[in-house]
Amino acid sequence: MTWGSASDIARIVAASHVLLLVGILAYRFRSLDRLYFVFIGLGGASALIFTILYRQEPPAFVLLPFAVLQSGASFWFWMFAVSQGRENFQPNWKHWLLLTGKIFLTITWGARYRTILLPIDPQQDFVWRALLPAVLTLGFVIAAVWASGSHMEDELVENRLSIRRITVFWGAGTIIAVMGLVLLFRGPFLSEIGDWITSLVAIAICVNIHIWLAKNSIPIVESTVRPYVDDPELKQIARKIQEFMIKDDYYCTEGLTISQLASNMQEKEYKIRRAINGILGYKNFNVFLNQYRIENARKCLIGEPDLPVIRLAMDLGYRSLAVFNKAFKETTGRTPTDFRRAEKSD
Secondary structure (H helix, E strand, O other): OOOOOHHHHHHHHHHHHHHHHHHHHHOOOOHHHHHHHHHHHHHHHHHHHHHHHHHOOOOHHHHHHHHHHHHHHHHHHHHHHHHHHOOOOOOOHHHHHHHHHHHHHHHHHHOHHHHHOOOOOHHHHHHHHHHHHHHHHHHHHHHHHHHHHHOHHHEOOHHHHHHHHHHHHHHHHHHHHHHHHHHHOOOHHHHHHHHHHHHHHHHHHHHHHHHHHHHOOOOOOOOOOOOOOOOHHHHHHHHHHHHHHHHHHHHHOOOOOHHHHHHHHOOOHHHHHHHHHHHOOOOEHHHHHHHHHHHHHHHHHHHOOOOOHHHHHHHOOOOOHHHHHHHHHHHHOOOHHHHHHHHHHO
8 A cells, every 4th residue: 555545545535534623613612621632632633644744754753753642642532531530630640651552662662673583373463452552541531430420420511512522522532432443453455444434433523523513502612600600599509509508507418419409409410510610619519518518527526536537428428538638638638637637736
């Protein structure tokens, strides 16, 4: 297959669509989310172009930038999913170490000269070289879907919920589909078919996102303006929620969810979400719930010095001591034990 074949042109067109979409959407995200999205898009475009370049056997320095962007795309995809599920998420040195390790393992394992370390059938060389990168990529994709889906119920910002559903689940399906095509469609004829399908899938995803943008007037970037802040019905529901939460310590209900709260209050779930977000100003249901629980925990830690922390955690509705400790530290900056110790010393 030579440069300029029909499938090569299809890949270039697909890569152009991906870069165009990156340019259209990047400015509509928050600063850190913009970084994630740009690198995801550059990684996707590099993956489409890399195959074309690789067949030409250019010098390593030509392939290296494309290889780095391509191998890091699944990491940025995972980071984007995590950031959408956590308030004020900031990457740390562990994340950068993970990215470096992913890129290093992918490139060194996939190098042509690595086969001297692992004698294999030359006809199966590509599959072996693609195996470890594929496994690593799949791991990040599964982690991204888990991070996005596990706390989706707690999301209160409607446009952010849409972003998570579209970006993460569409993106995960696309990555897995393309990986399968690359690994399974081998040989001159099947590889040609695989190139065409890969290009068409990338273009289809871009077109679908364009259609979604055209149909949805809500801006993707988060706004400080709460659209329902002056809605009288939602104001009344918000007051009812606050009263309901403290009545009989309802906030201590274990495993409390928005749907359960809506059912018990006999209100529509979307109205509960809008009231907590638009009127009370919370973006996440767990953050809203924890304000009641942690405030009670502070009082109990000071007023009942002999009460075991694990017993307090269970009484407040937490499923485990670890979850309680994490929530308490995120709110106060200290663990319950440290908080109690500091109060005693004062």
